[in-house]
Amino acid sequence: xxxxxxxxxxxxxxxxxxxxxxxxxxxxxxxxxxxxxxxxxxxxxxxxxxxxxxxxxxxxxxxxxxxxxxxxxxxxxxxxxxxxxxxxxxxxxxxxxxxxxxxxxxxxxxxxxxxxxxxxxxxxxxxxxxxxxxxxxxxxxxxxxxxxxxxxxxxxxxxxxxxxxxxxxxxxxxxxxxxxxxxxxxxxxxxxxxxxxxxxxxxxxxxxxxxxxxxxxxxxxxxxxxxxxxxxxx
Amino acid sequence: xxxxxxxxxxxxxxxxxxxxxxxxxxxxxxxxxxxxxxxxxxxxxxxxxxxxxxxxxxxxxxxxxxxxxxxxxxxxxxxxxxxxxxxxxxxxxxxxxxxxxxxxxxxxxxxxxxxxxxxxxxxxxxxxxxxxxxxxxxxxxxxxxxxxxxxxxxxxxxxxxxxxxxxxxxxxxxxxxxxxxxxxxxxxxxxxxxxxxxxxxxxxxxxxxxxxxxxxxxxxxxxxxxxxxxxxxxxxxxxxxxxxxxxxxxxxxxxxxxxxxxxxxxxxxxxxxxxxxxxxxxxxxxxxx
Ligand SMILES: Nc1ncnc2c1ncn2[C@@H]1O[C@H](COP(=O)(O)OP(=O)(O)OP(=O)(O)O)[C@@H](O)[C@H]1O
Ligand SMILES: [Mg+2]
Numbered sequence: 009x010x011x012x013x014x015x016x017x018x019x020x021x022x023x024x025x026x027x028x029x030x031x032x033x034x035x036x037x038x039x040x041x042x043x044x045x046x047x048x049x050x051x052x053x054x055x056x057x058x059x060x061x062x063x064x065x066x067x068x069x070x071x072x073x074x075x076x077x078x079x080x081x082x083x084x085x086x087x088x089x090x091x092x093x094x095x096x097x098x099x100x101x102x103x104x105x106x107x108x109x110x111x112x113x114x115x116x117x118x119x120x121x122x123x124x125x126x127x128x129x130x131x132x133x134x135x136x137x138x139x140x141x142x143x144x145x146x147x148x149x150x151x152x153x154x155x156x157x158x159x160x161x162x163x164x165x166x167x168x169x170x171x172x173x174x175x176x177x178x179x180x181x182x183x184x185x186x187x188x189x190x191x192x193x194x195x196x197x198x199x200x201x202x203x204x205x206x207x208x209x210x211x212x213x214x215x216x217x218x219x220x221x222x223x224x225x226x227x228x229x230x231x232x233x234x235x236x237x238x239x240x241x242x
Numbered sequence: 243x244x245x246x247x248x249x250x251x252x253x254x255x256x257x258x259x260x261x262x263x264x265x266x267x268x269x270x271x272x273x274x275x276x277x278x279x280x281x282x283x284x285x286x287x288x289x290x291x292x293x294x295x296x297x298x299x300x301x302x303x304x305x306x307x308x309x310x311x312x313x314x315x316x317x318x319x320x321x322x323x324x325x326x327x328x329x330x331x332x333x334x335x336x337x338x339x340x341x342x343x344x345x346x347x348x349x350x351x352x353x354x355x356x357x358x359x360x361x362x363x364x365x366x367x368x369x370x371x372x373x374x375x376x377x378x379x380x381x382x383x384x385x386x387x388x389x390x391x392x393x394x395x396x397x398x399x400x401x402x403x404x405x406x407x408x409x410x411x412x413x414x415x416x417x418x419x420x421x422x423x424x425x426x427x428x429x430x431x432x433x434x435x436x437x438x439x440x441x442x443x444x445x446x447x448x449x450x451x452x453x454x455x456x457x458x459x460x461x462x463x464x465x466x467x468x469x470x471x472x473x474x475x476x477x478x479x480x481x482x483x484x485x486x487x488x489x490x491x492x493x494x495x496x497x498x499x500x501x502x503x504x505x506x507x508x509x510x511x512x513x514x515x516x517x518x519x520x521x522x523x524x525x526x527x528x529x530x531x
Contacts, residue, residue, distance in 0.1 A: 058422060083424035095419040097412045108408045109423040153423055 009036040011188040012057075012087070012157045017065035019049075019056035026052045027063070028212040033205075034157055034188035039179065041203035041220055042192045045234050049212040050192045051092060054159050058082055058089035070156050086156035092165065092192075094142040096149075098135030102126055105134050105145055111154035119148035122178050140171035147178060158182060159190040164198065176202050200224040208233045246498050247375040253494020254379065254487065256466075258386030259449040260510075261486030263463055264470025265390050266438050266445075269397060271476045273410050273434045275417070277337040277468070280320055281442055283347040283461035288313025288443025289450050290355050290457060296364050306366060309447055310440045317439025321432045329417070344461065351457035363451040382448050387487070389445055394479040410434065466490075466510040472517045489513055 012034040019027035027049045034040045044050050056063030059079035067075045074082045083089075097105050106119050120127045123144040129137060134145060143163050150158050160179065164172040180202045183189045193199040200206060200220045208216035208223075208230070216223065216233050223230055263282055270278040292309025296302065320343060328336050355361070367385050370378035401407040413420040413427055421427045446460055453459060466489050473485030493509050496502040 060418065060422075079418075080421045080424060080427060083422055089422050091419065091422065095416055097415045097419065099415055100408070100411055104408055104411075107405075108412045108420075108425070149423060 010034070011036050011070050012190070013066070013068040014057065015066040017053065017056055017063055017067070019052050019061060019063040021052060021061070026212050027056060029065070030209070030212070030214055031217075032190075032207060032214070034190050035205075036156075036186050036188050037183055038204040039183045039189040039191050039202060039220075041196075041199045041206045042190060042209060043194070043196050043199065043206060043230075043234070044209035046194065048209040050194075050209055051161055052212075053209070054089055054091075054161050054190070054192060057159065058087060060089070083153070083155075086154075088150040088153055088155040088158045090146050090150050090158065090160040090163070092161040092163075094139065094146055096134035096137070096142050096145055098133065100134055101131050102134055102137065102141075102145055103130040105149055106152055109149045109153045111152060114152045114154045116152065119152050122151060122181060123148050123174075125174075140167050140174070143167065143171075143175055144178065147175070147182075151182060155187065157188045157190065159192070161192045162194065163191075164193060164195060172198060196230060197224070210234070210236055246495060248377050249494045249496075249498025250491045251374045251377040251379060251494070253490040253492070253497075254387070255383030255449070255452050255490070256493055257487035257490020258383045258390065259445060259453075259463060259486075260466040260470050260489050261483045262386055262390040262393065262445040263442065263467030264474065264482035264486040265394055265397075265479050266442050267464075267467050267471035268474055268476055268479055268482050269393075269434070270438050271471070273414050274321070274324070274431045275333060275336070275414060276324055276340060277333065277476070278320075278438075279337065279340040279344045279464050279468075280347060281438065282446065282463040282467060283344050283351065284313055284317045284320065284439045285442035285446035285463075286351060286457050286460035287316045287347070288439065289446045289455075289460065290351065290361075292443075292447055293361050293363060297362055302364055302366070305364070306444070306447060310443050313443025314436040314440040317435040317442075318432050321435030324435075325428050325431050344464065348458055348461050351461065355457045358456050361455065363455050365451050366448050380452065382452055385448050386445055389441070389448075390483050390486070393441055394483055397479060406430070465514075469510040469513040469517070472514055475521075485513075 010033050014030065014032040017027055017030040018025060030053060042050050055061045057067060059077065059082045067073065069085055069087055074085055106116050125141060126144055126148060129141055134142065137145065147160065163175050176198055179189055179191060191199055191203060200223055203220040206216065206218060206220045206223050207214050266281055267278060270276055270281065288309045291312035292305045295305040295308055324336060328339055367381040369381050371381045371384045372379055401411055409425045410430060413425060413430055417427060450460060469489055470482045470486035474482030489510055493506045496506040496509060
């Protein structure tokens with residue numbers, strides 16, 4: 009079932025078009041991986057979708073248009089944007105970070121089940137957690153809000169490979185539970201390994217839309233998609 | 243010696259007002275990240291609505307309730323301006339906006355209340371509570387001190403124990419992240435403004451008859467209020483409470499000494515300067531390392 013459908017998304021930054029007409033879908037039970045090199049427009053796409061910055065184009069969440077709504081309304085409609093940079097509430101404990109986001113039908117147990125590592129750290133201020141723990145916390149915090157779609161930006165940046173693996177399997181579980189996941193990554197291999205559908209962005213446009221497995225089997229093509237024609241000689 | 247003590251005790255009544263205003267300033271800063279210059283002016287608006295109704299012959303209880311409501315409404319309007327147009331602005335821009343609003347409110351307030359024209363200020367709580375060092379300590383000053391203590395305790399408990407308190411803390415730490423998890427950011431911020439307006443209005447109604455009760459003087463109580471908040475580093479309600487009382491007492495002492503009494507109005511500025519220099523000292527020291 010399609011939970012998020014985006015058509016012709018355009019986002020400007022300081023008057024410059026940074027996202028230039030992107031189509032994207034995210035389905036229940038699937039991970040849609042969004043790849044692209046530095047500055048391709050991945051973060052800007054997510055920010056346009058979640059309403060942090062104004063965007064034009066169609067955004068349909070579970071059959072209802074949310075294009076005109078504020079960021080808060082989109083969130084309450086079931087869209088979660090986990091920003092890059094692990095935006096925990098630093099002066100609140102791990103548990104308070106989860107409680108404040110708790111949907112009436114959800115329980116803290118779901119968060120601790122997804123990332124048991126957090127149980128021991130429940131009374132520690134989130135600002136004192138390690139980078140990996142903070143990343144787990146912001147994903148778990150999104151989960152307990154009972155969203156339909158969760159979009160995660162650069163969750164692996166700056167983290168050790170073991171931790172990244174841990175996070176990837178957590179995100180896989182979210183999708184297996186019926187959520188639609190949009191996973192933005194700069195480093196492709198791991199994401200393509202757990203993802204279903206892939207999008208590659210270059211200069212604000214989609215240059216690949218297809219299966220993750222296909223792309224994972226063809227590293228040359230991926231390399232080419234990332235860098236474009238400019239480096240063909242190399 | 244004894245006369246000095248007398249002056250100090252006399253300063254307590256002003257100190258009570260500074261304390262509650264300082265606590266409200268921190269409330270404003272901690273929860274909606276605005277250094278608010280309009281706090282006392284909002285309270286003045288509420289107070290003068292009360293006075294107008296009183297002069298029109300309505301019963302005092304009605305006047306007080308209407309005045310508190312008017313203060314809450316005025317604060318909500320300012321909150322609306324801040325959250326609609328300046329939500330993403332820097333702290334200094336927001337402070338500058340409230341300073342500009344203060345000038346506007348004072349101008350309008352003076353016009354509507356007839357400038358220095360004397361008004362008939364009802365004493366909401368009249369009489370003296372007890373005598374200390376030969377001075378009557380008025381019920382009004384005891385009440386303002388009690389309100390500031392109560393407001394501090396209740397706010398701390400509210401933030402620590404309730405769901406809305408949790409949301410307010412999240413909002414104050416990371417407004418964008420709070421919005422992205424679906425917290426009703428704007429509504430919460432407006433509630434904070436409304437509560438601040440109501441509390442300030444009531445406190446100033448109680449204290450106004452003891453001060454020079456014209457719109458401008460009441461609005462400018464923001465200066466000692468921010469000095470008190472600064473003593474609390476815009477974080478600690480308790481330090482601001484103590485700081486506010488201290489400023490009042492020092493003012494009282496100064497007015498007891500002939501050489502200083504003319505300059506007692508400058509005391510909040512001296513306190514502000516001293517606190518800023520003190521905090522700078524730390525920064526310089528860090529830099530030097
Ligand atoms: N505030 C801004 N004003 C103008 N241009 C901006 C602004 N922020 C980002 N950009 C530009 O928008 C483009 C896309 O940025 P964006 O952050 O969306 O890329 P990204 O794909 O997320 O990159 P990264 O992998 O580095 O996170 C970049 O070219 C960047 O220079
Ligand atoms: Mg990015």
